[in-house]
Amino acid sequence: MTSPSAKWEVRAELGVHYEIVESVDLLSVDNVALLGSVDRSDPSDTQLVLVDTTIDRLYGDRLRAYLEYHRVPYHLVSLPSAEEQKTIDLVLSVASAMNEAKAFRVRNPPIAIGGGVMLDIVGLAASLYRRGIPYIRVPTTLLGLVDVSVAAKTGVNFEGFRNRLGSYSPPLRTLIDRSFLATLPTRQLRNGMGEIFKMALIKDARLFGLLERYGAELIEGKFQDAAPPGGTAASGGPPLWTGANPADEVIGRAIQGMVEELQPNLWEKQLERSVDYGHSFSPLLEMRALPDLYHGEAVTLDCVFSAFLAAHRGLLRSDEVHRVVACARSLGLPVWHPLFCDADALGEALADTVRHRNGDQNLPVMAGIGSARFLNDVTPAELDAAAAAMAELAPVGAR
Ligand SMILES: NC(=O)c1ccc[n+]([C@@H]2O[C@H](COP(=O)([O-])OP(=O)(O)OC[C@H]3O[C@@H](n4cnc5c(N)ncnc54)[C@H](O)[C@@H]3O)[C@@H](O)[C@H]2O)c1
Ligand SMILES: [Zn+2]
Structure with a gap:
């Protein structure tokens, strides 16, 4: 038993470093930036890639071809990403995908590709999974390129309030490629x-x-x-x-x-x-x-x-x-x-x-x-x- 006046304190500092890196034509098989951003020290690890459904429709074939060319075992999950669907339920779907891909605590971070909605959902899931794992972001909208790209924040809407649930958990790296904007409405x-x-x-x-x-x-x-x-x-x-x-x-x-x-x-x-x-x-x-x-x-x-x-x-x-x-x-x-x-x-x-x-x-x-x-x-x-x-x-x- 400790005396009622006993008190312990813990102080620690959280160092943060993350990068926003431009890389032209990310899905070209000659460009290794996408895979170079994750730890593939064990090439048999399943790489989890999360995309929004529009990105899957527009770039899914190129993305799969890219991963197959580099002989990467992958689990590609496509999720809806309307603002109305930016909910905690989708965060849980991403967590399930992390389980299915047998995601590691540090090694082999998931890659999220899409607009701000998708990046916020995956970011929040990554911050909760095993109490926080690293992830990589690839924004594909202009808003994603100039704004979400730099942010440390993640979030989902809740009970009619914007981003009411969320976390501060920046990705390891954000890869910027404005060629994605060619298909943006x-x-x-x-x-x-x-x-x-x-x-x-x-x-x-x-x-x-x-x-x-x-x-x-x-x-x-x-x-x-x-x-x-x-x-x-x-x-x-x-x-x-x-x-x-x-x-x-x-x-x-x-x-x-x-x-x-x-x-x-x-x-x-x-x-x-x-x-x-x-x-x-x-x-x-x-x-x-x-x-x-x-x-x-x-x-x-x-x-x-x-x-x-x-x-x-x-x-x-x-x-x-x-x-x-x-x-x-x-x-x-x-x-x-x-x-x-x-x-x-x-x-x-x-x-x-x-x-x-x-x-x-x-x-x-x-x-x-x-x-x-x-x-x-x-x-x-x-x-x-x-x-x-x-x-x-x-x-x-x-x-
Ligand atoms: N984390 C942060 O600090 C931060 C900062 C700013 C905004 N946000 C969040 O970002 C969200 C808005 O992001 P958004 O404007 O990117 O919207 P979005 O993610 O809804 O994407 C807009 C639409 O464009 C489609 N799309 C995406 N890339 C495309 C492409 N290359 N070609 C064709 N279609 C494409 C998407 O499927 C979607 O239908 C908001 O929820 C906001 O809260 C977060
Ligand atoms: Zn904003």
Whole structure:
């Protein structure tokens, strides 16, 4: 028996290292990056590969041919990946697949290939299986490439709340290959642009300029062209990019911005996060609007709404607000939605976000294009004013 006052403490530190690595044409048999990312020290190990059903339909044959060419015994599991199906049940299906593949604790990590939904589901399953095993991520959507790729988070929706169950468990490595975007539907490309747009607004004025000049064209060319036709901007004038081409520079700057913002605050102990821009009102409203709004669309609406809040505080000039709205429109992203004009829904959304931010608003808003600051005293009257400004953007028939 110990005395009632006895006390023991355990302190430990968790070191984290993971990589985001570009690798062109991952499914080409000459490219060994996919298998080089997992420990295949025993070539008889069954390699678990989890893909979303669309990826299986579009790339399944190439993927199987790749694994067979490299003589890898594999267990390939294809799962649905709509946002409505991002549930704990699918996480358990992945855990069953891990059992079937006889997954090891460290050796031979599963490979997840797909959009953000698939990567979040597999990431959560990997964090629970044997209390946490490593995994590899291959994002195949634009949103996955620029946003999920850097994140340490996993999650599933629960009881109407977005990502209410989840974990912080980064993969060993994320492999980036923008050739997957060739098959991505236009609306999904625009969806990914929503997160790039967010990053540009709060952190990167140059990225914003690139979106204004080349954004629409990059979507049209599905990020595949080395350079826009003629090597110059669609709007004329000299090229604006300094990297290899606008597609690489836009994706590269978005990833770099995320790395810079996340690395010092990976576990989100600091609840003032500028990358939460566009994610203050949208989490609840996006879930209410399902399946009407995609994540990046909801983020864009929140960005525009929050730009009106900033303008109300004198942090953004009216010509800057105009550029924000015009850029979103040029990317084919929505700038108006009835839920973002509904003061009650907005108030409820902010209240839930305040609980998530532990009692403070910590509301990132733009302070000019390319920088941010935080507000903690936004009033219901300000929400009303921003909602009224948003309502002005409604298409004529919807007013
Ligand atoms: N972990 C994080 O920190 C983090 C960050 C951002 C977003 N997310 C999550 O990501 C999810 C959104 O991800 P998403 O936008 O990639 O959506 P998604 O995973 O639903 O994919 C969108 C659609 O595109 C299809 N698809 C995927 N790749 C394709 C390709 N190359 N060609 C053709 N079709 C393809 C998918 O099957 C799906 O139908 C949300 O659930 C969000 O919560 C997580
Ligand atoms: Zn997001």
